[in-house]
Amino acid sequence: PARKSKTSKDSSSELAVCHMLLAELEAHRCAWPFLTPVNHKAVPGYKKVIKRPMDFSTIKEKLTSNHYLNLETFIADINLVFDNCKKFNEDQSEIGKAGYNMKRFFNKRWTELLQ
Numbered sequence: 001p002a003r004k005s006k007t008s009k010d011s012s013s014e015l016a017v018c019h020m021l022l023a024e025l026e027a028h029r030c031a032w033p034f035l036t037p038v039n040h041k042a043v044p045g046y047k048k049v050i051k052r053p054m055d056f057s058t059i060k061e062k063l064t065s066n067h068y069l070n071l072e073t074f075i076a077d078i079n080l081v082f083d084n085c086k087k088f089n090e091d092q093s094e095i096g097k098a099g100y101n102m103k104r105f106f107n108k109r110w111t112e113l114l115q
């Protein structure tokens with residue numbers, strides 16, 4: 001079949017899904033460690049260990065300023081939040097467990113919405 005070129009409808013509906021997904025993540029009870037940038041002055045070692053910090057408020061800013069060219073770049077930033085969390089926090093720590101819960105929730109929701 002002919003490759004369907006991405007229409008503006010596709011990208012605007014994808015964008016709507018990104019806003020909805022982000023709103024659900026921010027409202028999740030386990031979102032608290034990820035809502036704002038980690039203050040690396042208050043968290044020893046964070047600046048050195050985590051090369052690309054990311055958090056939900058930064059993603060929202062990028063989304064509202066049309067920074068994301070497509071769905072994949074949005075999903076990559078969401079996963080960066082969880083990858084950073086797994087790298088820096090013990091699996092059984094409160095933050096580590098919150099990150100694991102959020103990642104599972106996100107994977108479930110975006111596959112429901114987009115596949």
Ligand SMILES: Cc1ncccc1N[C@@H](C)c1cnc2ccsc2c1
Binds near residue numbers: 033036038
């Ligand atoms: C996601 C993450 N990874 C590593 C360290 C911190 C954080 N989150 C920040 C908000 C944060 C910063 N400070 C505290 C103190 C108790 S929970 C908490 C959470």
